[in-house]
Amino acid sequence: MQKRLACLVLALVLIVGGIAGAERAAEQIIRFNIGAEPETLDPAKSTGVPEARIELNVFEGLTRLDENDMPQPAIAESWEISEDGLRYVFHLRKSQWSNGDPVTAHDFEYAWKRALAPETASQYAYQLFYIKNGEAYNAGEITDPSLVGVRALDDYTLEVELEAPTAYFLSLAAFPTLMPVNRKVVEADPEGWFLKPETYVGNGPFKVTKWVHNSYLELEKNPLYWDADSVILDKLVATTIESEDTELVMFETGQLDITNTVSRPEIPRLEREGLLKVIPNLGTYYYIFNCEVEPLNDPRVRKALSMAIDREAITEYVTRAGEIPAFAFVPPGIPDAEPGKDFREVGGDLIEENVEKAKALLAEAGYPDGKGFPTLNILYNTMDMHKAIAEVIQEFWKKNLNIDVRLMNQEWGVYLNSRDEGDFEIARAGWIGDYVDPMTFMDMHVKDGGNNDSNWSDPEHDRLIQLAKSSNDPAVRMQAMHEAEAILMDQLPVMPIYYYVEAFLEKDYVKDVIYSSLGFIDFKYAWVAKH
Known part of the structure; x- marks a missing residue:
């Protein structure tokens, strides 16, 4: 009542x-x-x-x-x-x-x-x-x-x-x-x-x-x-509309009342004019590695790729709307077991950026100074910002690891199908929580999960997820999910880049x-x- x-x-x-x-x-x-x-x-x-x-x-x-x-x-x-x-x-x-x-x-x-x-x-x-x-x-x-x-x-x-x-x-x-x-x-x-x-x-x-x-x-x-x-x-x-520039023109000419996003180069002007709205978003922007494709089936390669990018540079110079660099998968904004504590705050950072370690890992995997590393594709759905992020990551990997990647964009429906069918090597992705609990970010990575596009699995990770799902004790649930996330970030089938905010007009x-x-x-x- x-x-x-x-x-x-x-x-x-x-x-x-x-x-x-x-x-x-x-x-x-x-x-x-x-x-x-x-x-x-x-x-x-x-x-x-x-x-x-x-x-x-x-x-x-x-x-x-x-x-x-x-x-x-x-x-x-x-x-x-x-x-x-x-x-x-x-x-x-x-x-x-x-x-x-x-x-x-x-x-x-x-x-x-x-x-x-x-x-x-x-x-x-x-x-x-x-x-x-x-x-x-x-x-x-x-x-x-x-x-x-x-x-x-x-x-x-x-x-x-x-x-x-x-x-x-x-x-x-x-x-x-x-x-x-x-x-x-x-x-x-x-x-x-x-x-x-x-x-x-x-x-x-x-x-x-x-x-x-x-x-x-x-x-x-x-x-x-x-x-x-x-x-x-x-x-x-x-x-x-998929084009951010077209969307902005339609907003400024009275054909749209609310945009889906914002053209990032226009953010400073729109902020000055008081048109920009930015609200919290419970989500993570990340790249998926297809773990069934060589050499991405080697966790050392995945770690090297993750260590060799600069997330702060991406959020400061590309996305530009207050996004937070991501060093774990679950974003801030979800309560932990202890009242007043945040799951991300308790879990802390689980990955690092370190170009020298990245080079060493790549060499250990058999690709010293990038030699012999195949040219892979980065798949993203058609949108200016996804392209800009992919271009910057392409530059980081070339500069820091001496490896080349190609960029490939597809329309939304085709892109989703490519991911679902495993027809990709590296793919852009984003996950917005379905409810306010870490599980909405964690259970998608279990073996044969409907949204597990990386084709990665780990029995201990899955056991911990099942424990968290079956327990009614908040402390047991949260600890199990912290441990599962640590495994996920150690194996890195997915590479967190930043935590979302919702920027629109x-x-x-x-x-x-x-x-x-x-x-x-x-x-x-x-x-x-x-x-």
Whole structure:
């Protein structure tokens, strides 16, 4: 009851407070850029931020994250948790799909089991491994879906059984992979239902009404949304522009109200003009080494490459928005077991930069002064900043190790597929946390993990991750993850470069958009002031 009340109060503060401070514009439309054409808008299969920024406004899960990334009641208006933390019972409010069908507990059961089904091939299926028998079902060890620990007790009651207590499960319940889908709609066109506005049926505050592929999507207010009275905007226009320069021109000429990022050379000017917005982001920018490709299968080579770059130079002269050089994988901003302590602060730096050690390691691996080292490719998705970072790293490796690399860019969807198929040698990557716990950065590296694109594995690392997942003791959990991260950073299948901040531009007449440190953008309470 308290959580439900807090959600209602938040809505009133945002709406009434906003109205009191400024007059609404006649046209309630916000134009924002998501930075790429979505690879897929099927919540069971999507993995990227561009996709999530659409899905989180078209769908709604059992919970919804507030401005502090705390879960609040959404489709579930209340719930009970057993004393041992293993059983959740969610009580759903009466709500509708955008086509008028009722949203029921059966929709959640279907969606979660569909994401877990091996034939769905969801890279994010592991987000549901917390559910009893979820991992076994995904692995094909059991084939009876009724054994998976999620079941509709009736139309508006959902029971969930977990493998182990999971402190962040209510936050996970707000994540796209756990969104409900309309079974009738999905089964009518399993491979295409999410591509056409007329069949892209959601249950959130907005609905997709137009999709001009490789250009933009239009979302309109969903009048059948259970809390439609709180939604002020009439329309959202989401562009899929990858060029930072084009994006900036569109912002400055009034064609965009919110950008996806900022052209880095323009940051000093935009900061002087008061247009730049920078907010914390729980994420890490890094490079992936394909550990099945020679010579990257040798940890000495991976360490040498990591030691031979200057992260501070990258953040100061290339990214330029206040990013923090990364010397471990898990970013700052996640609480540790001891109250008031940060996981990164406790864990400290786990890698170093040292050109002389890098040269020695490369020589030890059989490549003295870079001799005989093959020319490798750095793969990145098309964006000016990714190119600039790759060029600087290319220079560092040439200057410090006397090795050559080629740069190769691909469009977002092609790039994601190349990574997923292992068709790369070194690839740019970024990971934004799915919830506020180190596990969101750690379990992606387990053997055969859906997002483990490095093809690296270590049995002790995986044992520690399993220990952290199965324990309800915060001290045991955090210590296990610190030890697992130390193994990860000793083997270096991934090379951390910097910790993200979210740098973007927003018109001053755009009000009450919620920007999450997890990379999500929530327009439910947003509105446009008269200007």
